[in-house]
Amino acid sequence: MASVEQRTVPEPSTAEAAAADGIPVENPATGEVIAHVPDLGADAVRAMAQRGRAAQPAWEALGFEGRGRILLRMQKWLLDNSDRVIETIVSETGKTWEDAQLAEIMYGASAFGFWAKEAEGYLSDHKVKTSVVMLKGKRLIERYRPLGLIGVIGPWNYPLTNSFGDCIPALAAGNAVILKPSEVTPLTSLLLADGLRDCGLPADVLQIATGRGATGTALVDAVDMIMFTGSTATGRKVMAQAAQTLTPVSLEMGGKDPMVVLSDADVERAANHAVYYGMFNGGQTCVSVERVYVEAPVYDQFVSKVVDKTRAIRQGRSTGPGTADVGAMTFAPQVDIVERHVEDAKAKGARVLVGGHRGTAGDPDRPGNWYEPTVLVDVDHTMECMTEETFGPTLPIMRVSDDEEAIRLANDSPYGLSASVFSKDVARGESVARRLEAGSVCVNDAVINYSALELPMGGAKASGLGSRHGAGGIRKYCQVQALLVSRLHPHKEPHMFPYNARMTKALGKLIKVLYGRGKRD
Numbered sequence: 001m002a003s004v005e006q007r008t009v010p011e012p013s014t015a016e017a018a019a020a021d022g023i024p025v026e027n028p029a030t031g032e033v034i035a036h037v038p039d040l041g042a043d044a045v046r047a048m049a050q051r052g053r054a055a056q057p058a059w060e061a062l063g064f065e066g067r068g069r070i071l072l073r074m075q076k077w078l079l080d081n082s083d084r085v086i087e088t089i090v091s092e093t094g095k096t097w098e099d100a101q102l103a104e105i106m107y108g109a110s111a112f113g114f115w116a117k118e119a120e121g122y123l124s125d126h127k128v129k130t131s132v133v134m135l136k137g138k139r140l141i142e143r144y145r146p147l148g149l150i151g152v153i154g155p156w157n158y159p160l161t162n163s164f165g166d167c168i169p170a171l172a173a174g175n176a177v178i179l180k181p182s183e184v185t186p187l188t189s190l191l192l193a194d195g196l197r198d199c200g201l202p203a204d205v206l207q208i209a210t211g212r213g214a215t216g217t218a219l220v221d222a223v224d225m226i227m228f229t230g231s232t233a234t235g236r237k238v239m240a241q242a243a244q245t246l247t248p249v250s251l252e253m254g255g256k257d258p259m260v261v262l263s264d265a266d267v268e269r270a271a272n273h274a275v276y277y278g279m280f281n282g283g284q285t286c287v288s289v290e291r292v293y294v295e296a297p298v299y300d301q302f303v304s305k306v307v308d309k310t311r312a313i314r315q316g317r318s319t320g321p322g323t324a325d326v327g328a329m330t331f332a333p334q335v336d337i338v339e340r341h342v343e344d345a346k347a348k349g350a351r352v353l354v355g356g357h358r359g360t361a362g363d364p365d366r367p368g369n370w371y372e373p374t375v376l377v378d379v380d381h382t383m384e385c386m387t388e389e390t391f392g393p394t395l396p397i398m399r400v401s402d403d404e405e406a407i408r409l410a411n412d413s414p415y416g417l418s419a420s421v422f423s424k425d426v427a428r429g430e431s432v433a434r435r436l437e438a439g440s441v442c443v444n445d446a447v448i449n450y451s452a453l454e455l456p457m458g459g460a461k462a463s464g465l466g467s468r469h470g471a472g473g474i475r476k477y478c479q480v481q482a483l484l485v486s487r488l489h490p491h492k493e494p495h496m497f498p499y500n501a502r503m504t505k506a507l508g509k510l511i512k513v514l515y516g517r518g519k520r521d
């Protein structure tokens, strides 16, 4: 843990120091305070914005190759320093070594390389052909220019992947970035910013604004675009505030992801996926399996497998590779939400088959933030565990009579982040998948689509606006500019002043020739 406690935090200027109260950062697996970071106020954020804007033109001028070189160096830095980064992530989130390695280090290493190499392809000038006869011979170009200064606001569940990860395409596009990590888990962002500086990132191109919600509010007012990841409630506030300055926003928010297990599913695979993607990272993944609908013929078999697999989970503090399967919960108030959902379900008739208590099995009063891996059955949509985001290690399972009922219940949610369907009949699985109201759906898989950086990842309904990854994941950090370049042309175009009846009639005929023919019903 020494590496965490000795972490350098940004040196605030005198004005910033005056605004900084200092935020304690806890290790959720022990309850110990492991560091303090400044709580930056609006003046500090405005000063950062000024420095970021001053640094951005030179960064943009480096071009894709120059920027890519630094991002590729950072890819190597991350791999060379992976143990140190994992220790930092584990110490401030309470997650396991493996959760940090798989879903953060691997994602980061992949993303630094991907955006270093692919940014140019997504953002280079694109020639457009037009069918408009009057424009034939002119050059039409779609061009992407960086917006300037991007504000990234992140949550606590994936400090590398969901906070720092969104900075990478913004930087690759040529923007300066201010990242406001969650006040609960700011240390990983500070460490990675140090790493980027060691790799040659010019000063002020990436700055970390540590602070609470008010720091985020100040950031929304100070930048050219906001990339927000967090709860739907906060996302709504961010969008309302950004509307005042017409600042564009991209929102990645909460979910209540359903898994549908059809009667012809590979039940063993479905159960493994339900338990793993429901419980890994302590169930604190935006795209976790949050609720399961199982067709009646395989319901008993599925539940029995899920119960056995959940009972076998080793929950505890991760002190290195292989030491625990499920770690602590990162944010203390989230434990209260999980407890509330389980108690609400029990009061309305649900049965707890595994877990169902705070703490860990054998240590209900354990210091830190703990809730046991929990399986619930006899659940329905009157219960919060089936309708509200739980964001904890719980798996409520509901029996359904057929795929129509599964689809109806899966879509009975304000959220629409991700979903999964299990069936050996891939065509049947895909046809169910296409009817689910979710930004992404996996068939015979779950969650793993997130790692395909070529594929858009974003929420439908109250889960999001815009997406990360793919072309949209980097073009959103740019202004699209349409260029029309005219090379060969007369002094005057025929449609210009003065209007005269002969030309107007001729144009009328031309319009009919151009658009009046063709098949119609």
Ligand code: NAD
Binding pocket: 153, 154, 155, 156, 157, 158, 162, 180, 181, 182, 183, 211, 212, 213, 214, 215, 216, 217, 220, 229, 230, 231, 232, 233, 234, 235, 237, 238, 252, 253, 254, 255, 285, 286, 389, 391, 417, 459, 463, 464
């Ligand atoms: P949160 O909404 O409480 O906080 C997110 C961030 O917003 C934090 O940095 C916080 O300080 C900041 N913030 C708070 N109030 C603000 C305001 N008024 N203006 C600007 N910023 C403000 O979310 P959380 O509890 O940190 O994260 C958990 C949530 O994030 C869950 O709902 C989860 O589903 C969601 N999430 C979504 C995705 C996705 O990709 N869709 C990924 C990870 C997490």
